[in-house]
Amino acid sequence: MFSKTLIGLALSLAASTVIADTVWLKNGDRLSGKIKFYEGKKLVLSTEYGGAIALDWDQIATLESDQELLIKENALSGERAKSLQAAGPGQVTLVNGDAPKTVALTSIKQILKPKPLVEDLVLSGNLDAALDYKRAERDTDNYDIDLEAEARHGRWRHNGEAGYNREFQDAVVTTDNWNAEYALDRFFTEQWFWQGRFEYKRDKIEDLRRQRTLGTGPGYQFWDNELGGFSVTGLLNRSDYQYANGERDSFYALSAKWDYNRYLVGKSVELFSTGEVGKPLANVAEYAFDAEVGLRYKVTDWASLNMKAEKELVSGSEGDMDETHYSLGFGVGW
Structure with a gap:
């Protein structure tokens, strides 16, 4: 016993x-x-x-x-x-x-679990890729890659985005552009924060070839929980445009950004939307609009299927841009 x-x-x-x-x-x-x-x-x-x-x-x-x-x-x-x-x-x-x-x-x-260097560091993000091949009277090949990443620790939140899109029609390049953005948020309360950001866009086909934007301004986080998040940011921006004919525009503008996502069906489906609308201070006729909306379905804990629509409008003194892009692809998340 x-x-x-x-x-x-x-x-x-x-x-x-x-x-x-x-x-x-x-x-x-x-x-x-x-x-x-x-x-x-x-x-x-x-x-x-x-x-x-x-x-x-x-x-x-x-x-x-x-x-x-x-x-x-x-x-x-x-x-x-x-x-x-x-x-x-x-x-x-x-x-x-x-x-x-x-x-x-x-x-x-x-x-x-505390991290080695920054003990409360939390990382999250998605890498989405879409490939579209069409063989008909006009052959079309489309490649689209998008990266979104976020790192948060204490009162700081780092946001990074990058994207690349290239399209061929009958072996002729009709779309060729990429973009990158970095934003740093400093929270003063659980809702209010101040953001500084830098964005660069490069297009080899459209009249508007380069866009550089440096901005800063306040933001408000309405919610950020297990069901998703929603924040808006108001920014004062300094933008520089360069056109295909060599002309340049430099101006200050006000803009409003939003970042929204919502989990549905036991977090297996995610509805998301990000975007920005801006208006130059000196010219009442110019404006810029850039937004995306989409759905992401989780196949496993890390893999997902996604579909989204992207719209970019720019009205400028030397040229306009009006692009709409739809994609369906596969992604990984962390």
Whole structure:
């Protein structure tokens, strides 16, 4: 009997070293695995028996973990805990040296594994590619690649975009352009931020060959949670245009940007739209509009199918641009 007790204790200790984290639910269930992260009211628990499980945060009674985690009680700053200990219902104890601290689960906004250099760095993005071949009276080949990436840490958010589009009709190039943009946001509250951005566009076919824009201005984040996000930004821009005939335009302009995405059908479908509309301060006849809207369907956790429509309008003193582009393709996300 004594030997069986020792064997049982040894097995229990071995299991506790393999499975480090435990989550107790309000209905009395207990789940074991590895806490990956918590954000947007969902705690992701990696298990051997069910893979990655997303648990509703408001259904969790308490939890424990022996791994080092970054606990953020607001969107801008956090506390590094050596481990977590179970506490009373709706609470958890952060263990960090000789002064453990018990906090309410409702006060926690995010849990993640600290990164080596920037401990609260969170990366996300998509790389979408579309290829379209048409063989008929007029042969058409279209190639489209788009990259969107975001990195956020503390009060800072980095946004990067790049795209390339090339089209042939009967072996003649009819579309050949690329663009790149970088924007840096500094949050002052959980909603208000200030943005600085640089954008460059190059077109080898249209009359408007080059666009360079440097802008800055305030923005507001209406929401950013597990169902998606929506933000708008107002910018004062300095733009430089160069046309095919060698003429140039340089002017200041006001513009409004938006960035919207919404997850549907259990986050397997994403509706997204980004765009900008701008107006020069000196010329009432000129304007610029650049927007895209699309759907992304997740095939796996990282792979997706996407379709989108892009529209770009530019009215300038030396030439106009009016392009509409539709694409259907495959992408990867992180």
